[in-house]
Amino acid sequence: xxxxxxxxxxxxxxxxxxxxxxxxxxxxxxxxxxxxxxxxxxxxxxxxxxxxxxxxxxxxxxxxxxxxxxxxxxxxxxxxxxxxxxxxxxxxxxxxxxxxxxxxxxxxxxxxxxxxxxxxxxxxxxxxxxxx
Ligand SMILES: [Zn+2]
Numbered sequence: 356x357x358x359x360x361x362x363x364x365x366x367x368x369x370x371x372x373x374x375x376x377x378x379x380x381x382x383x384x385x386x387x388x389x390x391x392x393x394x395x396x397x398x399x400x401x402x403x404x405x406x407x408x409x410x411x412x413x414x415x416x417x418x419x420x421x422x423x424x425x426x427x428x429x430x431x432x433x434x435x436x437x438x439x440x441x442x443x444x445x446x447x448x449x450x451x452x453x454x455x456x457x458x459x460x461x462x463x464x465x466x467x468x469x470x471x472x473x474x475x476x477x478x479x480x481x482x483x484x485x486x487x
Contacts, residue, residue, distance in 0.1 A: 358391060361457070362399035366409055368459060375467040378412040382461035387436055388421040388454035415461075421454025 369381060385391050393416050400414045421434035427445035431452070434440060440449045 358395040358399040359403065361391065362396060362403040365400065365459060366403045366407055369409060369462060370407055372462065373408050373464050376408065376464040377467060378409045379463040379465055380413040380415055380461070381409065381459060381463075382415040382417060384417045384419055384456045384458050384460045386419045386421060386454035386456040388434065388438055388451070389457050391457070393418075417460065419453055419456045422452045423449035423454075424452055425449050 365381060365383065369378060385393075385396075396416070397414050400409075404410050404412060421436065421438050422432065423434050423438075423440060424431040425442035425445060425447055427442055427447045430442060430444065434449070434451070434454060438454070440451070441447070442449055
């Protein structure tokens, strides 16, 4: 199952980055031609994230449209799904421009729960730039 190894790779990739922080959400960019079934990936992610900093993280998926160009006539457009990778005009194979993406693009984290180390008021301000 391709999605399970993908989910495990996401957990392996993210875990060292967040330290003791708790991951709220992970956003992935996935091309529609990457042969990933989002529902299967969400299920696999829940399994792979168990017991890690990503256990309660939400998995968000940005789908990237498959697009291709013909070097013969210069036409460019969506490949459709299932993809058509031949030019209708010149009958030449198309050059794939996008649609095979598989990348982590965003990570939202919270500081680890539990007693925070007591910090002097002055440095507390410096370390919490997002707090209003
Ligand atoms: Zn063409």
